[in-house]
Amino acid sequence: MKLTFIGGGNMATAMLGGVLRQGLQPADIAVLEPSADKRAELARQFGVHTLAADDRLPASEVVVLAVKPQQMAEAAAHIASDIADALVISIAAGVRVEALSGWLGGHRRIVRAMPNTPALIGKGISGVYADPAVDAAGRAVAGQVLAAAGEVVWLDNEQQLDPVTAVSGSGPAYVFYFIEALQAAGEAQGFSPEVARQLAYRTFEGAVALALQSEESAGTLRERVTSKGGTTERGLAQLASAGVEQAIVDAVAAATKRAAELGEQFAGQR
Ligand SMILES: NC(=O)C1=CN([C@@H]2O[C@H](COP(=O)(O)OP(=O)(O)OC[C@H]3O[C@@H](n4cnc5c(N)ncnc54)[C@H](O)[C@@H]3O)[C@@H](O)[C@H]2O)C=CC1
Numbered sequence: 431m432k433l434t435f436i437g438g439g440n441m442a443t444a445m446l447g448g449v450l451r452q453g454l455q456p457a458d459i460a461v462l463e464p465s466a467d468k469r470a471e472l473a474r475q476f477g478v479h480t481l482a483a484d485d486r487l488p489a490s491e492v493v494v495l496a497v498k499p500q501q502m503a504e505a506a507a508h509i510a511s512d513i514a515d516a517l518v519i520s521i522a523a524g525v526r527v528e529a530l531s532g533w534l535g536g537h538r539r540i541v542r543a544m545p546n547t548p549a550l551i552g553k554g555i556s557g558v559y560a561d562p563a564v565d566a567a568g569r570a571v572a573g574q575v576l577a578a579a580g581e582v583v584w585l586d587n588e589q590q591l592d593p594v595t596a597v598s599g600s601g602p603a604y605v606f607y608f609i610e611a612l613q614a615a616g617e618a619q620g621f622s623p624e625v626a627r628q629l630a631y632r633t634f635e636g637a638v639a640l641a642l643q644s645e646e647s648a649g650t651l652r653e654r655v656t657s658k659g660g661t662t663e664r665g666l667a668q669l670a671s672a673g674v675e676q677a678i679v680d681a682v683a684a685a686t687k688r689a690a691e692l693g694e695q696f697a698g699q700r
């Protein structure tokens with residue numbers, strides 16, 4: 431499979447890690463990236479072929495659009511005459527199939543996906559939506575590319591991509607935020623940064639591994655940690671009185687709204 435990424439930033443780098451680990455050859459992958467420094471780094475790190483902003487696209491079966499929403503119109507217009515019948519996978523937040531199709535000269539073999547950065551180590555999760563014009567073979571190819579990043583959840587309508595973006599696309603940032611806070615809290619109690627880091631990181635790793643393996647809900651596992659009259663009860667009461675659960679609900683609602691705003695912003699643009 432010949433695969434070309436448009437944009438070689440954070441997310442393309444994360445996905446490259448996944449597809450190479452799955453056995454795709456670096457010689458079959460090209461990345462179009464305007465920054466010379468990033469091109470050099472991509473070639474060094476992955477051995478893939480790199481293209482500068484003005485270069486024409488090589489013949490590709492799959493083209494992954496991995497630029498920011500605000501960069502998409504220009505990036506798509508640049509490749510519109512080179513994509514032939516390639517399957518185009520956009521990973522941009524918000525930007526809808528209609529807008530992409532317009533910038534790509536009416537192309538309809540378009541899949542939208544929302545992966546996340548753990549793709550780099552094959553532990554991502556992607557929500558995926560295919561335009562009805564994409565046939566079963568196209569969906570299978572998209573599934574194969576995204577499976578390299580981790581688990582795949584197919585969506586049957588495009589709107590669902592907005593809350594997927596808010597929950598799992600942005601989600602690693604919420605988790606890192608919590609890890610940072612737990613580490614800082616350990617340091618505030620007098621531990622060195624190294625020890626506080628070890629305590630916080632291993633706690634996350636262990637709790638998530640336990641939750642994934644367990645038949646019990648996260649709520650039941652939480653109750654098992656919480657002894658009556660003990661320390662966890664006191665700590666959780668503090669989280670509840672600070673409204674942390676509602677803050678998480680509000681964060682996801684705000685991120686969903688932002689994804690929808692991005693969709694509106696680029697709808698109907700030519
Ligand atoms: N970072 C994340 O966790 C996730 C990001 N996304 C989506 O992935 C897309 C890319 O995000 P990041 O990788 O974080 O951004 P980034 O800024 O790291 O990467 C974008 C890259 O595109 C390049 N670029 C700019 N204009 C270009 C053009 N006209 N043609 C080709 N390349 C161009 C930039 O030089 C940059 O290296 C965004 O649309 C975002 O919504 C999706 C899931 C997760």
Ligand SMILES: O=C(O)[C@@H]1CCC=N1
Pocket residue numbers: 523595599600
């Ligand atoms: O923050 C963003 O807009 C992108 C989409 C999901 C994660 N990063």
